[in-house]
Amino acid sequence: MLSFFEKTFPHGVHPPTHKSKTQAKPVRRLPFAPELVLPLSQHFGKASTSLVHAGQEVVRGEPLAKADGFMSVPLHAPATGTVDRIELMRTARGPKTEAIVLKVHPGAAQEVLYDLPQEISKMTQEELVDAVQETGMVGLGGASFPTHVKMRVPEEHQVDTVLVNGCECEPYLTTDHRVMLEQPDDLLAGIRIAMRTVGAKKAVIGVEDNKLDAVKEIRAVLPQDDSISIQTVPTKYPQGAEKMLTKAILNREVPSGGFPSAIGVSVFNVATLAELGRLLPHSRGLIERVVTVTGPGVKKPGNYLVALGTPIRFVMEYAGFNGGAGQLILGGPMMGQTAASLDVPITKGIGGILVMTEEDASKRPHTVHPCIKCSSCVKACPIQLNPSYLGMLAHKREYTVMADKFNLFDCFECGSCSFVCPSGIPLVQYFRIAKAVLKN
Amino acid sequence: METVEVRTSPHVHGAPSVATIMRNVVYALLPICIFATYQFGLSAVALIIVTTLACIFTESFFNRISGTSDSLGDFSAVITGVLLALTLPPGFPLWMAAVAGFIAIALGKKLFGGLGFNVFNPALVGRAFVQAAFPVAITTWTPSLTAARFTEFIPSTLTFPFAVPAAVDQWNAQVAVDAFSGATPLALSKFENIPTDTFLLLFGTTAGSAGETSALLILLCGLYLIFRNMLDWRIPAAVLLGAFLTEEAFHLFDSARFPDPWFMLFSGGLMLGAMFMASDMVGSPVTPVGVWIFGLLIGFLTIIIRLFGGLNEGIMYAILLGNAASPLIDAATQPRVYGVTEAKIFGKKVD
Numbered sequence: 001m002l003s004f005f006e007k008t009f010p011h012g013v014h015p016p017t018h019k020s021k022t023q024a025k026p027v028r029r030l031p032f033a034p035e036l037v038l039p040l041s042q043h044f045g046k047a048s049t050s051l052v053h054a055g056q057e058v059v060r061g062e063p064l065a066k067a068d069g070f071m072s073v074p075l076h077a078p079a080t081g082t083v084d085r086i087e088l089m090r091t092a093r094g095p096k097t098e099a100i101v102l103k104v105h106p107g108a109a110q111e112v113l114y115d116l117p118q119e120i121s122k123m124t125q126e127e128l129v130d131a132v133q134e135t136g137m138v139g140l141g142g143a144s145f146p147t148h149v150k151m152r153v154p155e156e157h158q159v160d161t162v163l164v165n166g167c168e169c170e171p172y173l174t175t176d177h178r179v180m181l182e183q184p185d186d187l188l189a190g191i192r193i194a195m196r197t198v199g200a201k202k203a204v205i206g207v208e209d210n211k212l213d214a215v216k217e218i219r220a221v222l223p224q225d226d227s228i229s230i231q232t233v234p235t236k237y238p239q240g241a242e243k244m245l246t247k248a249i250l251n252r253e254v255p256s257g258g259f260p261s262a263i264g265v266s267v268f269n270v271a272t273l274a275e276l277g278r279l280l281p282h283s284r285g286l287i288e289r290v291v292t293v294t295g296p297g298v299k300k301p302g303n304y305l306v307a308l309g310t311p312i313r314f315v316m317e318y319a320g321f322n323g324g325a326g327q328l329i330l331g332g333p334m335m336g337q338t339a340a341s342l343d344v345p346i347t348k349g350i351g352g353i354l355v356m357t358e359e360d361a362s363k364r365p366h367t368v369h370p371c372i373k374c375s376s377c378v379k380a381c382p383i384q385l386n387p388s389y390l391g392m393l394a395h396k397r398e399y400t401v402m403a404d405k406f407n408l409f410d411c412f413e414c415g416s417c418s419f420v421c422p423s424g425i426p427l428v429q430y431f432r433i434a435k436a437v438l439k440n
Numbered sequence: 441m442e443t444v445e446v447r448t449s450p451h452v453h454g455a456p457s458v459a460t461i462m463r464n465v466v467y468a469l470l471p472i473c474i475f476a477t478y479q480f481g482l483s484a485v486a487l488i489i490v491t492t493l494a495c496i497f498t499e500s501f502f503n504r505i506s507g508t509s510d511s512l513g514d515f516s517a518v519i520t521g522v523l524l525a526l527t528l529p530p531g532f533p534l535w536m537a538a539v540a541g542f543i544a545i546a547l548g549k550k551l552f553g554g555l556g557f558n559v560f561n562p563a564l565v566g567r568a569f570v571q572a573a574f575p576v577a578i579t580t581w582t583p584s585l586t587a588a589r590f591t592e593f594i595p596s597t598l599t600f601p602f603a604v605p606a607a608v609d610q611w612n613a614q615v616a617v618d619a620f621s622g623a624t625p626l627a628l629s630k631f632e633n634i635p636t637d638t639f640l641l642l643f644g645t646t647a648g649s650a651g652e653t654s655a656l657l658i659l660l661c662g663l664y665l666i667f668r669n670m671l672d673w674r675i676p677a678a679v680l681l682g683a684f685l686t687e688e689a690f691h692l693f694d695s696a697r698f699p700d701p702w703f704m705l706f707s708g709g710l711m712l713g714a715m716f717m718a719s720d721m722v723g724s725p726v727t728p729v730g731v732w733i734f735g736l737l738i739g740f741l742t743i744i745i746r747l748f749g750g751l752n753e754g755i756m757y758a759i760l761l762g763n764a765a766s767p768l769i770d771a772a773t774q775p776r777v778y779g780v781t782e783a784k785i786f787g788k789k790v791d
Contacts, residue, residue: 015454171452243778256779328444333451340446354451361445369458369514370556375672375726376455383778388726389770407777415450422458423556429448 009247011382012236013416015171015334017210021301022294023174027182029305030318032079032104036309038064039091039099042347043138044145045071050100056083061114061284064100073136073146075100076285078307080108092312092330092337092344099345102309115282120193128197135279136286136348141165141176141240141269142331144349147276150266151197157261162194162203163249166270167233167240169208170332173352175290176270178303180207180214183274184221190273191228193280198266205230205270206249208239237334238414242267244382256410271351291346293319297326297355306346312353313342319353326358334415365424377417377427383410387417387427394430399437408434458555461670462515468661469522469716475657476650480530480582481589483597484650490534491566492521494541502550516555520544523563523716526651527709527756528570531582531594531608535601536574540566560763561720564756571756577605581624581647582612624648626708629699630752641706648708655706662715671719674731679714680705682739690747698747710742713755723763730766730773737769738762 041047048065052058058077065075081104089099123131133148153159164187168176180187191203207215209232218230233239233248243254245267252263260267275286287308294301299320306315312328329336330350377387385407393402402408408431417427456464476484499517503510511517524544528537544566552558571578582594596605624647625636640646644654652658665671687701704710718724718738725734738758745754 013454015452247778253779255781256777258779326445327447327451329449329451333449335449336451337449338444338446338451340444356451364451364453365457370554372458372556372721373724373726374461374721375731378726379728384775385777386726386770386774407780410777410779413449419450419453420455421453422455422461424453424457426448428450432448 007231007248008234008236008239009244009382011380011384011416012238012244013380013419014235015237015419017235018172018294019174019177019210021172022292022303023177023211025174025178025302027178027290027303027305029110030307030310030315032108032307033310033314034104035084035311036078036081036102036104036307037089037099037311037345038075038078038102038309039089039097039345039347040065040075041097042075042144042308042349043073044143045073045149047098048072048075050086050098052083052086052100054083054085057081058083058102059113060108060110061112061287063285064102067133070133071146071149073133073138073148074285075136076114076287077102078287078309079104080113081105090341090344092339092347092350112282112284112287115284117281118283120280125197125199128193131280131283132193132197132276134283134285135276137272137276137279138286138348139269140271140275140289140348140351142335142349142351144347147268147272150268151194153198153261153266154259157259158264159198159200159261159266160202160264161250161266162191162198162200163245163260163265163267164191164194164203164205164270164273165240165242165245165267166205166207166211166214167245168211169235169237169240170334170336170352171237172294172354173292173332174294174303175292175351177211177214179271179274179290180211181217183278184218186277187218187270187274188221188223188228189277189281190268190275191277193276194266194268194273195227198261200266201227203228204249206233206239206245207231208233208235210235237416238382241382241412241414243412256407286348289346289348289351291315291350292352293355294352295329295355296360297322297324297357308348309345311343311345312339315346315353316342316355321355322357324358325355326361327356329354329356334419335413368425369423371423371425374422376420376422380416380420382414382416383412385411387431391425391427391430394434399434402431402434403438408438411435456670459514462519464665464668464670465519465716466515466522468665469519469526469651471661472526472651472654472657472712473522475644475654476526476530479584479589479644479653480594480650481586482592483589483594484525484530486534486593486597487528487530487532487537487650488522488525490537491525491528491541492518494538495521495524495545498542498545499550502546506550508554511554514555517545520549520562520566523712524566526712527563527567527649529578529581530584530650531580531596533574533577533596533599533605535599536570536577539573540570542566543569556722558722559767560760561717561723564717564760567756568760580605580608582608583647584645584653624708624752625703626746626752629703629707630746635699635703636707638700638702638706641703652709652712655711658711658715671715672721672724672731674728675719675724675735676714678732678735679718679739679742680710682736683710683743684739686740686743690743704743704746708746708753709755713742713759714738717755718759718762723759723766725766725770725773727770727773727775729775730769733769733773734762734766737765
């Protein structure tokens with residue numbers, strides 16, 4: 001009934017948010033790890049091309065790799081040091097990928113030595129998009145999609161609104177919340193850049209109503225002319241999904257298989273734009289990000305500013321384990337990936353380290369019952385799929401039927417269906433397998 | 441840290457398990473069982489125990505011969521057994537009740553592949569079987585609240601297996617406080633046009649199946665499950681609404697021939713069927729629109745069978761027909777997927 005009066009999307013779920021552990025903790029900078037591992041592919045698209053060789057000395061902020069074409073971004077040195085080697089290294093994604101390993105100079109300064117102020121207000125739309133690409137910026141919300149690619153709107157589309165995503169609907173994570181509280185001016189600067197690149201006259205910031213302090217902070221710096229406004233939306237998962245936010249705030253639906261620009265919208269994450277607003281005027285590169293380290297298995301939960309390439313082991317030495325860790329999740333509990341090792345680096349897309357204890361892990365269903373057609377998943381799916389039926393088709397390996405007749409590829413794997421399933425059926429996992437099989 | 445679990449998202453789970461839901465359904469049925477015992481005494485207790493045990497043994501027998509894992513833990517066999525007992529006449533011979541329990545699980549559930557795969561409500565499959573096999577026993581009614589109900593069985597209860605149950609007419613005449621006609625309120629209304637006070641139907645001191653007499657109690661037990669979010673309120677609401685509207689239409693047309701719709705709502709097995717059997721998750725549609733169609737259809741069919749069929753009660757066949765139609769209803773009522781403009785019916789695009 002609530003949805004009738006408030007701006008939201010139909011369906012969705014309400015997992016416990018668990019944000020109180022870290023939401024009041026200001027962002028703290030972590031020291032440099034002695035060795036940073038920087039995979040050349042930390043983003044969606046083509047891997048960047050290395051510009052350095054083993055033994056080369058680099059300063060903090062200097063480019064290490066350049067973009068390989070438009071669907072790629074450069075990579076910058078997070079700390080002053082020496083390139084030790086370039087080889088295949090373990091990453092959170094799974095397979096080993098080529099990475100630059102940087103030995104950090106003892107006592108390396110936090111000051112960024114490599115920057116050049118630029119007058120962004122005089123740039124053309126085209127120049128601005130190129131400048132954004134040079135920062136190496138990708139979506140910091142987790143998808144790691146190159147930001148400049150979103151900013152180049154296809155010619156046939158006309159964008160009228162920039163939607164700024166400050167929902168942070170994943171439980172536990174508080175990085176976006178802290179960024180909104182601590183960097184409202186940077187955020188506004190970033191929003192203005194985004195509006196110029198896509199040619200939008202209007203921007204709306206969407207924030208879930210469990211972050212009203214952030215709303216207040218941003219409201220204080222909003223311009224008088226109404227070009228940028230802020231809108232609270234009910235706390236509901238997956239409110240922060242691009243498709244759900246356009247539905248909730250603008251009541252527009254991104255066409256199946258299409259981009260938001262087709263309905264005149266460009267969606268950016270608050271952390272992405274705030275960081276962009278900070279970096280672009282100095283033509284700096286993305287070299288660090290805020291990471292929420294939290295969960296029942298963490299001794300000192302908090303929001304840490306971590307240099308890219310810092311091994312998770314190093315971060316955890318600071319935050320500390322609290323008893324036996326049963327599971328290490330990179331990102332949030334609904335869509336994050338588990339890491340098999342502590343020796344993987346923080347990359348551009350990792351916004352959270354969530355440590356669950358063995359006890360938490362054992363609370364999850366470990367036996368799969370047959371589907372009893374309770375329709376919980378049907379009532380949870382934010383895009384009105386029928387996960388129950390899709391699950392049965394997946395069981396029979398009818399993958400093409402799933403895609404052709406039951407819109408499998410509209411599923412963005414938010415996990416709501418698995419979350420509510422009383423039979424403990426790993427529906428999302430079934431759908432991932434189906435998609436992977438069909439794509440091959 | 442030595443070992444960490446590696447698995448795919450989501451990493452949290454937020455719903456009661458199947459076993460928890462089913463266990464709560466059993467809890468919700470307990471007050472009805474207690475009331476049946478209060479009303480019909482030893483025979484009702486024996487009936488509930490026999491059908492439940494028959495269901496449990498059948499379930500575990502089929503698990504063993506098919507080599508599937510133990511499925512008794514999900515409590516669904518217990519629900520089937522209890523529900524089945526509640527739909528039978530209190531003096532129903534126990535050996536026939538055991539047959540009904542066996543059929544319910546064997547034909548109604550295990551043959552299809554067990555919980556989740558059954559098309560029809562297993563309890564009703566069992567009841568439909570004994571309705572056809574033992575037409576006399578299943579329409580033999582005894583009065584409620586007899587004086588000796590806690591000390592002696594209804595004579596037909598203890599019929600020797602495969603023997604014809606003893607006639608209870610004489611016994612009925614003996615124990616009944618006032619003249620007992622051997623008919624339920626529905627039968628009285630249908631065949632003799634004798635109305636029963638709605639108040640009596642609500643509190644359930646009339647003759648009838650073991651657990652179907654008190655509409656009010658069933659309503660309260662159903663509400664418990666609805667408030668625990670373990671029962672979709674739309675289904676009972678739609679069944680009752682469908683029955684009410686259909687009956688109201690006939691009643692307006694000819695109020696002398698067709699009884700009051702409130703009488704229809706509170707008599708017979710409608711309330712138990714709507715609350716606990718039509719709402720069985722497995723046999724009902726999953727789409728939001730589908731459950732309304734499903735419920736209205738069952739309500740409508742119940743009244744049509746009651747008014748024009750050979751039987752005076754129609755909820756059982758109405759639910760079984762609804763179960764059969766449920767996949768079709770689902771296919772026809774798939775909601776429009778986000779961002780997809782064309783509608784699809786049966787998975788095919790329509791212009």
